[in-house]
Amino acid sequence: MPARELEVLKLLANGFTYEEIAEQLSLGVGGAKGAASRMMMRLGALNAPHAVFLAVQQGILPGRAKRRPGPPRQPLTxxxxxxxxxxxxxxxxxxxxxxxxxxxxxxxxxxxxxxxxxxxxxxxxxxxxxxxxxxxxxxxxxxxxxxxxxx
Structure with missing residues (x-):
């Protein structure tokens, strides 16, 4: 899996939105969505959560405990x-x-x-x-x- 798609997958797994992913990776929102779409096709996933599930199942991403509540990643919109x-x-x-x-x-x-x-x-x-x-x-x-x- 290409590095950019793996980065997007990791951020999706951590609950980031496409807008937040685009900002973090210095992409446009379309670029983030495109990378996610290619990654989902490679995995045979129906949507982003399914892609994360499949990536954990296949050992691409480590399984982990549910995200702990904590400080927000961004302030309010x-x-x-x-x-x-x-x-x-x-x-x-x-x-x-x-x-x-x-x-x-x-x-x-x-x-x-x-x-x-x-x-x-x-x-x-x-x-x-x-x-x-x-x-x-x-x-x-x-x-x-x-x-x-x-x-």
């Missing part, structure tokens, strides 16, 4: 930061969706991604949003609370 800041006051998903002119499902998806990136996805469901807001503010990823902004 601009959309995740906007959604989290808009939802910081505890409004329902429907209200946040109306504020941003989108759907409840898209808001839920953005918040879930933010929870993963901020490392709060293992908090009890009722505490995730507050924990994510606090962590994002602590890191300076979203503005301070409105009463703090005026000061």
């Amino acid at each position: 601009p959309r995740q930061a906007l959604v989290l800041d808009t939802a910081a006051d505890g409004a329902s998903l429907a209200v946040v969706a109306a504020r941003l002119g989108t759907t409840r499902e898209q808001i839920s998806s953005s918040l879930s991604g933010a929870y993963l990136r901020l490392g709060v996805h293992q908090h009890p469901r009722a505490e995730r949003r507050a924990a994510a807001v606090a962590e994002a503010r602590r890191r300076g990823l979203i503005p301070p609370a409105k009463q703090e902004r005026a000061a």
Whole structure:
């Protein structure tokens, strides 16, 4: 397997997105996807997770324990930061969706991604949003609370 395809496979196995892979390997997103596609064809895989599974089975990649929760690889995307800041006051998903002119499902998806990136996805469901807001503010990823902004 060519070195570039093996690099892409290793990064996919570690949960990186094609955008993150492209940035790390100084490629375009199309280049990362192309290398992944060639690698999947070589392995006879149906998709990227299947390719990782087959690579572990064939000894190309070492098997390992599940990824431990830890610090995020990247800060929030601009959309995740906007959604989290808009939802910081505890409004329902429907209200946040109306504020941003989108759907409840898209808001839920953005918040879930933010929870993963901020490392709060293992908090009890009722505490995730507050924990994510606090962590994002602590890191300076979203503005301070409105009463703090005026000061």
